[in-house]
Amino acid sequence: MKLYTYFRSSAAFRVRIALNLKGVSYEPVSKAFAKKEHRAPDYLAVNPQGLIPALDDDGAVLSQSVAIMEYLDEKYPKPAFLPADPASRARVRSMALAIACDIHPLNNLRVLNYLRKELAQNDDGVNKWYRHWVTEGFRGLEVQAQEFSASKRYCFGDAVSLADICLVPQMYNARRFETDLTAFPTLVAISTHLESIEAFDKAKPEAQPDAA
Amino acid sequence: MKLYTYFRSSAAFRVRIALNLKGVSYEPVSKAFAKKEHRAPDYLAVNPQGLIPALDDDGAVLSQSVAIMEYLDEKYPKPAFLPADPASRARVRSMALAIACDIHPLNNLRVLNYLRKELAQNDDGVNKWYRHWVTEGFRGLEVQAQEFSASKRYCFGDAVSLADICLVPQMYNARRFETDLTAFPTLVAISTHLESIEAFDKAKPEAQPDAA
Structure with missing residues (x-):
C-alpha cells in the first residue's frame, strides 16, 4: 500500500487517519505542493485529477479521499467507519x-x-x-x-x-x-x-x- | 418521500435523477434561492446545513446529495449506482x-x-x-x-x-x-x-x- 501524500494536505491527513485506524501500514510518497510535484507528468500518470492524495493498492490506484476511505472501509471492515442502518x-x-x-x-x-x-x-x-x-x-x-x-x-x-x-x-x-x-x-x-x-x-x- | 429542491440546484438535479432511476416517486418542495428560502428558520430546522437538497423519508431527513444517493442505493439496490468490486x-x-x-x-x-x-x-x-x-x-x-x-x-x-x-x-x-x-x-x-x-x-x- 503506497500513499501519495503531503504533510500539509488536509485530504491526505484524512486518509492517513483512516489507514491508521484500520491498522494498515503504508509507504508514504511525498508530493510537495510548493514544487508543484502533484501537477508533474509522472504524478498525472498516476492520478489524472492531479490532486493529493492517491492510494496505490497493489497497482490499483485510487483517488479522492472520501472514495479511498469508503474503499478502505469495504476492504477492512473493522473498525467500521459507518453505522449499520x-x-x-x-x-x-x-x-x-x-x-x-x-x-x-x-x-x-x-x-x-x-x-x-x-x-x-x-x-x-x-x-x-x-x-x-x-x-x-x-x-x-x-x-x-x-x-x-x-x-x-x-x-x-x-x-x-x-x-x-x-x-x-x-x-x-x-x-x-x-x-x-x-x-x-x-x-x-x-x-x-x-x-x-x-x-x-x-x-x-x-x-x-x-x-x- | 419529500424532496426539498430547487429547479436550478445542481445538487438537487442529481438527486432528482437518482430518484427517477430508482423509480421512487417523491413530492417536490421548492426552496427558492433568490428568496433565500433555503436559509429561512423553517428550512434550517429541517436541514441545519442550509443547503439544497434534503430528502425527508418518512421523517428521516437526510442532506448532502452524495449521501442521499448512497442512501437510495442502499435502500433500493436496483439499478445499482456502484459496481460490485x-x-x-x-x-x-x-x-x-x-x-x-x-x-x-x-x-x-x-x-x-x-x-x-x-x-x-x-x-x-x-x-x-x-x-x-x-x-x-x-x-x-x-x-x-x-x-x-x-x-x-x-x-x-x-x-x-x-x-x-x-x-x-x-x-x-x-x-x-x-x-x-x-x-x-x-x-x-x-x-x-x-x-x-x-x-x-x-x-x-x-x-x-x-x-x-
Whole structure:
C-alpha cells in the first residue's frame, strides 16, 4: 500500500487517519505542493485529477479521499467507519461531506492561490475568505453534532466515523487560519477528544516525514 | 418521500435523477434561492446545513446529495449506482466526487455571490472563475472517462453510476456558463447519451414545476 501524500494536505491527513485506524501500514510518497510535484507528468500518470492524495493498492490506484476511505472501509471492515442502518450511514456521510464538499474545496491551496494571483487578494482578503467558509460550514455541523453526538466524543453516536476523520483535519486548518471557534463548542470538544487518539495524532501534519 | 429542491440546484438535479432511476416517486418542495428560502428558520430546522437538497423519508431527513444517493442505493439496490468490486466502486466514487467536491462547490451560487459582493467581481470575473474550475476538473475526468468508459455512453463501464448522475448536471451548468468543452469529447459524448435517458431528462431544471 503506497500513499501519495503531503504533510500539509488536509485530504491526505484524512486518509492517513483512516489507514491508521484500520491498522494498515503504508509507504508514504511525498508530493510537495510548493514544487508543484502533484501537477508533474509522472504524478498525472498516476492520478489524472492531479490532486493529493492517491492510494496505490497493489497497482490499483485510487483517488479522492472520501472514495479511498469508503474503499478502505469495504476492504477492512473493522473498525467500521459507518453505522449499520442506512439513515445513520447517510447522516454520517452528510456530516463528512459538509466538510469534504462544502468547506475544504473552497479553502484548498489552489483556490487561495487563485484569489491571490487572479483576484489580487492580500493576506487579509484570503484569511477572511478562509474563515467565512469554515464558519458557514461549521454552523450547520455544530447543530448536527449537538443532535447526533452521544457524548461529545464523536460526531455521530459513540464511535469513530467518516465524519470524525474529516473533522480533525478541518479543525486543524481552522486553527491554523485563526478562525473564531467560539460558536462551535461541540465540534471543538469532539475534535479535542479525537486528537488524543493515537491513529489521529500520528496522522497530523507535523508528525509526517515530509514536514518542513 | 419529500424532496426539498430547487429547479436550478445542481445538487438537487442529481438527486432528482437518482430518484427517477430508482423509480421512487417523491413530492417536490421548492426552496427558492433568490428568496433565500433555503436559509429561512423553517428550512434550517429541517436541514441545519442550509443547503439544497434534503430528502425527508418518512421523517428521516437526510442532506448532502452524495449521501442521499448512497442512501437510495442502499435502500433500493436496483439499478445499482456502484459496481460490485471495491476498486471499481472507488473509481466511480472518485469520478463523482471530482465533480461533487472539486468543481461544483467552487461554482455554487453562494460562492459566485461572494465573488460579486465581497471581491467586487463583475460578470467577466465570475464567468472566468466558473470556467476555470470546470476546466480544471473536467481535464482529469476526461482522462479517467477515456480509461474507464466502455463505449462512451457511461463514465464507468457500460452501466449508469453515481459518476453519470453527477456528470449531467455539471455539464448542464458548464454549457450555461458557455465553457469551452472542446478538450472533453468523451465527457460530452457520455453526457449527450445520458441526457437522452428519461430519468435524466425528466430531472432537468426546465422540466421542474418550480422552473421560472
